[in-house]
Amino acid sequence: MTHRRSLLLGALAMPALAHAQTAWAPTRPMRFVVPFPAGGATDIVARVMADRMGEKFGQPVVVENRTGAGGNIGVEAVVRSAPDGHTILMGTTGTLTINPHLYANMGFSPATDLAPISMAFTTDSVLIVNPAVPAQNAAEFLALARARPGTLSYGSAGSGSSTHMVTELFRLVAGIQVQHVPYRGSAPALNDTVAGTVNFMMDQVPSALGQIQGGRVRALAITGPRRSRLLPDVPTMAEIGLPAAESTSWGSVMAPAGTPPAAIAALAAACAEVLAQPAVLERLATAGADGVSSTPAALAAFMASESTKWARVVREASITVN
Structure with missing residues (x-):
């Protein structure tokens, strides 16, 4: 079974999380950090999701592009944010599972300093x-x-x-x-x-x-x-x-570690609902992305597997960054 199919199957468990939305909802505008410039597939997916999530929660979800250092600057901005559900990240293959093996002094660990919410998209x-x-x-x-x-x-x-x-x-x-x-x-x-x-x-x-x-x-x-x-x-x-x-580039929604479980569950349910909408999937397809949601647990397992794979590639190919 492929990772992508596993994530899709994991998304089937998402309705069980829907009740959490009554236990948590944003009380002010949310910040959705994209660690890359505007205009790329990662940014487009984030903006499409932000619009629909804003409609669902009744609060604006503002996309903020924080670029630099291979995406590390944007990721760190989220890591250092208050873990209250009002700041989320569009993480990617590179920022979450490749960079930790390339940069010796990142100052944070995506595996421990971020909380998985949901898969968002894949591209081949x-x-x-x-x-x-x-x-x-x-x-x-x-x-x-x-x-x-x-x-x-x-x-x-x-x-x-x-x-x-x-x-x-x-x-x-x-x-x-x-x-x-x-x-x-x-x-x-x-x-x-x-x-x-x-x-x-x-x-x-x-x-x-x-x-x-x-x-x-x-x-x-x-x-x-x-x-x-x-x-x-x-x-x-x-x-x-x-x-x-076999490999895919992917993006996933993350939050600062310590974000309350009720907020994680509500955000995950919102992602699943948004990424099930035909209009959203069609919009992502025009950007060359396949929309796909997951449970937080399925995403955590997927990230661990991806990290192991890319650690091997970095090590065996002796890849370094300047």
Whole structure:
């Protein structure tokens, strides 16, 4: 059973939490911290959820973008906030389960200084190659990489970024040697993949979709547990024989540790209700995200599993950040 399906099943237990909403509700505007700039998928999901949660609670839910240090600044702002349910965080794969293994002096631990509320969304990545690469499918690409160790290069949004980590997981599982070329963001890395400056990249599906559809790059595999509805002809990692390379980028709603259980339960129930609305799911889909809720317990278990996975990748790939 995939993590995503487990989280969806966990969400089935959410109605039992609904009664908690009568025991707790915000008494003033809420703050929803996004540790990245406005405009990206994480920010869009947070804003859609904030609007609907505000309607449900009868209090504004204000999105606040607190950027910097790979998302650590925004996360720490929530960690240091009063644990009263009025400040929540849109955490991500990187900020919650990768950064703790990359940054030696974060000053806080997502595992102990934050309280899980609910999963919010997932997005998949796609392995893309420049058309000049003589590989029409994943099998041919792997054969090429193994025949020419260390000669193929890939771009990423920077050391420690999700595009870097996902590719390193793929590399480790596939047993290939390739060169990493870090950029300042995924857009220039994608541009150089199109130009042929680097041979391949693993980018999030929404970012790469236009280049794939325009024939400027070739899509070889999806990292998610099932084929993408946007790229139905592209096989998954499991289908190309690398199930251990499966991964998704994700976002989840968190609160400061010590937030009262009644507040956690009410917020989790609100997330489940919002993420069950067809209009919300459709809006998230346009941003390339799959909306998915969970119980706090299911999210905690998922985060622990993800942390173990990414700790291994950081360790075995010797990944460091500047």
